[in-house]
Amino acid sequence: MTFLAEFIYIIAAVLFVVGLKRMNKPATARRGNQMSSIGMFLAILGTLIHFDILTPEYILIGMVIGSAVGVILARVVKMTEMPQMVALLNGFGGIASLLVGWAEYHKNPSADLYTAVTTFLTVVVGGLTFSGSVIAWAKLKEVMSGKPILFPGQQVVNAAVLLSVVVGGVIFSIDPANNYPIFIGLMAVGLILGVTSVIPIGGADMPVVISLLNSYSGIAGCLAGFVIQNTVLIVTGSLVGASGIILTNIMCKAMNRSLANVLFSGFGSVTTQGKSEKKGEVKSLSAQDAYMVLESSGSVVFVPGYGLAVAQAQHACHELASLLQKNGTEVTFAIHPVAGRMPGHMNVLLAEANVSYDLLKEMDDVNPTIDQVDVAIVIGANDVVNPAAREDKTSPIYGMPIINVDKAKNVIVMKRSMAAGFAGIENPLFYKENTKMLFGDAKAVLQELVSEFKKS
Amino acid sequence: MTLDIMTVLPFLLMIFVVAILLGTEVISKVPSILHTPLMSGSNAISGITVVAALVAAGEGHNWVSTMLGTAAVAFAMINVVGGYLVTNRMLEMFKKHEEPKK
Numbered sequence: 001m002t003f004l005a006e007f008i009y010i011i012a013a014v015l016f017v018v019g020l021k022r023m024n025k026p027a028t029a030r031r032g033n034q035m036s037s038i039g040m041f042l043a044i045l046g047t048l049i050h051f052d053i054l055t056p057e058y059i060l061i062g063m064v065i066g067s068a069v070g071v072i073l074a075r076v077v078k079m080t081e082m083p084q085m086v087a088l089l090n091g092f093g094g095i096a097s098l099l100v101g102w103a104e105y106h107k108n109p110s111a112d113l114y115t116a117v118t119t120f121l122t123v124v125v126g127g128l129t130f131s132g133s134v135i136a137w138a139k140l141k142e143v144m145s146g147k148p149i150l151f152p153g154q155q156v157v158n159a160a161v162l163l164s165v166v167v168g169g170v171i172f173s174i175d176p177a178n179n180y181p182i183f184i185g186l187m188a189v190g191l192i193l194g195v196t197s198v199i200p201i202g203g204a205d206m207p208v209v210i211s212l213l214n215s216y217s218g219i220a221g222c223l224a225g226f227v228i229q230n231t232v233l234i235v236t237g238s239l240v241g242a243s244g245i246i247l248t249n250i251m252c253k254a255m256n257r258s259l260a261n262v263l264f265s266g267f268g269s270v271t272t273q274g275k276s277e278k279k280g281e282v283k284s285l286s287a288q289d290a291y292m293v294l295e296s297s298g299s300v301v302f303v304p305g306y307g308l309a310v311a312q313a314q315h316a317c318h319e320l321a322s323l324l325q326k327n328g329t330e331v332t333f334a335i336h337p338v339a340g341r342m343p344g345h346m347n348v349l350l351a352e353a354n355v356s357y358d359l360l361k362e363m364d365d366v367n368p369t370i371d372q373v374d375v376a377i378v379i380g381a382n383d384v385v386n387p388a389a390r391e392d393k394t395s396p397i398y399g400m401p402i403i404n405v406d407k408a409k410n411v412i413v414m415k416r417s418m419a420a421g422f423a424g425i426e427n428p429l430f431y432k433e434n435t436k437m438l439f440g441d442a443k444a445v446l447q448e449l450v451s452e453f454k455k456s
Numbered sequence: 457m458t459l460d461i462m463t464v465l466p467f468l469l470m471i472f473v474v475a476i477l478l479g480t481e482v483i484s485k486v487p488s489i490l491h492t493p494l495m496s497g498s499n500a501i502s503g504i505t506v507v508a509a510l511v512a513a514g515e516g517h518n519w520v521s522t523m524l525g526t527a528a529v530a531f532a533m534i535n536v537v538g539g540y541l542v543t544n545r546m547l548e549m550f551k552k553h554e555e556p557k558k
């Protein structure tokens with residue numbers, strides 16, 4: 001029986017790896033995800049058969065309830081809310097690992113050193129994944145303020161929490177049988193650690209936090225695998241752990257900041273007023289003028305930011321893009337790695353609005369030829385097109401890679417007002433010679449442009 | 457199952473290291489256009505904790521462990537089912553259009 005289960009686990013692990021590999025192309029990704037889900041089904045089935053588990057009915061009830069909630073969540077979530085959804089699911093994975101660790105310990109408190117160490121690590125990482133994810137969810141959902149929460153002595157508190165994990169962990173691991181209260185304390189400290197480590201991080205940095213929590217949930221699963229000495233848990237836990245770390249790294253690079261800076265600096269807590277000496281005149285234009293410009297241009301690059309999603313303007317944007325294409329204009333979408341609220345978020349939002357994925361280009365593919373583009377249309381993006389990141393050494397975002405729209409022949413910036421972006425940084429792009437501002441709600445403005453096109 | 461841990465541990469660590477290397481190799485090839493589905497998909501995979509939860513709940517030594525394990529099963533299943541379905545929903549939307557519509 002053990003052999004059969006191990007054999008099934010190997011098949012499952014292969015399906016997970018091949019499934020992830022197929023995620024490297026949009027055309028094969030869906031099959032990949034399905035393969036991965038078959039792997040999961042086999043792993044669960046194998047476990048049930050191997051351990052002869054169907055007896056306590058509670059387990060079936062647990063599975064049914066969990067699946068039902070999962071189905072409902074997956075159906076009702078809006079694509080703009082994906083970051084919250086992923087945060088929440090991460091959190092559930094984390095709490096599951098914590099509960100597993102607790103159940104294993106309760107079953108056999110007089111465990112050996114190895115089991116004690118892995119169990120305590122599982123509950124701490126599981127707990128921190130859970131509470132950290134809940135805070136990230138609350139910030140994204142705007143249940144709580146997206147601003148970093150900082151208080152005097154924060155570093156001291158964090159250090160104390162970490163220290164108590166280490167000390168408590170050592171005491172517990174030496175003598176697990178007589179230290180149930182310390183075990184409970186460790187779970188509590190893990191939960192506190194999740195809260196204290198996520199509250200100082202600003203809403204704009206949530207893509208990094210989500211990636212990191214994703215990695216933690218993998219690590220928690222992997223640790224639980226070490227506790228029960230289960231190979232499929234170790235394999236898949238490490239796969240997810242690696243995936244989260246890679247994405248975290250990509251996000252940090254895209255913001256030109258170190259992980260430490262994201263986690264500890266409280267970026268965005270102070271609104272940098274900037275030296276607001278006027279760098280030129282702001283020129284605005286009307287939708288009709290914009291239509292005239294677009295109508296005669298050979299190539300257009302859309303640069304969407306999260307403001308596009310907030311205004312729910314994806315569909316209007318797609319309609320305009322289609323009309324431009326019909327008019328013989330070459331259209332692409334340039335997507336900055338941190339556009340949206342999680343890695344790759346903007347691509348999903350545009351895919352939902354029926355934009356063909358071969359039009360979606362990465363920053364590095366667009367920048368080399370952007371000086372040949374007739375019009376760059378910036379919609380609800382600000383910091384990711386701010387030339388200060390390239391030119392102004394005193395700017396807080398100096399060094400961050402940006403989409404160089406200011407080098408395009410013409411730039412049209414759709415924006416509600418002249419207010420600064422999320423990080424509160426002045427944007428010299430708006431004052432450039434080749435930039436025109438098109439003020440208004442992104443959706444309304446795009447619809448106006450669409451009707452101008454349809455009139456002709 | 458319960459072999460001497462010192463014989464098993466190197467083997468488990470070996471699996472761990474190989475899986476990390478493999479994961480890094482496979483995932484760094486995923487283009488940024490698919491990062492959100494990648495994340496929710498790998499998130500679903502991390503619901504593999506459900507296997508551990510089933511074991512914890514199923515061995516039925518005492519009711520506390522069974523209850524904790526059952527709760528873990530429920531949470532992990534939300535993670536698994538929700539993660540796979542929402543990933544599928546997203547990937548369905550990624551289409552290539554030969555001709556612009558209308």
